[in-house]
Amino acid sequence: MSELVVVGFDNPQDADRVLTELIRMKKEYLIDLEDAVVAIRDTGGVIRIKQSVNLVSLGAAGGGLRGAMWGSLIGLLFLNPLAGLAIGGAVGAGSGALSGGMMDYGINDDFIKSIGDTLKPDTSALFLLIRKSQPEKVLAELSGFKGHVIRSSLSPEQEAKLQAALSKAHPPSPSEGVEAASAVAAQPT
Structure with missing residues (x-):
């Protein structure tokens, strides 16, 4: 049975970025997606929906x-x-x-539109219908993205793990990027 997960992001690009990562993981057989949809609400409040299956x-x-x-x-x-x-x-x-x-395949379009209507302007959401996955490996890969679970059919324990992984993410500050670059440059080759 497939699991439904809807994750919200505070900017319009992150849902696309996460979907790109998930597609890469799909090629590595870490996750099997039945359907994936990105909903983006722009600054004007207009909702754009991108289906992954044409x-x-x-x-x-x-x-x-x-x-x-x-x-x-x-x-x-x-x-x-x-x-x-x-x-x-x-x-x-x-x-x-x-x-x-x-035809309506995978995630119900009315459900996507109803969740999309609740998004704040300049944010996005990723809707996933997951057949199966390697949860530990997928969560490790997604921990670089900051988001919040909007809805899911996961067990409470699995949902808490997903939320914890999405909460860990923090963008590197400019000083961290400089320190990391200087540390790499200082290493002997």
């Missing part, structure tokens, strides 16, 4: 393959399988794109 292209691809298969089979009946393949593929891709645009 349903129109997904529907067009699947519809095109099914249409090409059925078109070539029907084309065989009329002794013109190439025409059936081309026509069936085009019709299937068009109908697949149309159905993909109307």
Whole structure:
């Protein structure tokens, strides 16, 4: 069963940054995301929603393959399988794109909009539907980002661990950056 997690951030860029990190972790098999959505509320109060799964292209691809298969089979009946393949593929891709645009996959759009309406201006939120993960490794990677859990279906213990990891983050002060750079430069190579 998938777990839903919604994390809020105090600036509009962090939700995108965390999603980029999670996608990198997905490639390393540390997390398996079913769906991920970024909601950003700009300074004017307008909410932008970025879906990670493009349903129109997904529907067009699947519809095109099914249409090409059925078109070539029907084309065989009329002794013109190439025409059936081309026509069936085009019709299937068009109908697949149309159905993909109307489909709601993963996290409910109304839920995303309702949480997005509660965001303060110039902030963002990341909505995640997680199939499975390596919690310790994922939390260690996310501890560099400062955020707060808005909603989750995690157990209270897991949610507390996530909140603790997101609370640890603090941006380095300019003096810390200079000290770290001078320490690295002082090390012998």
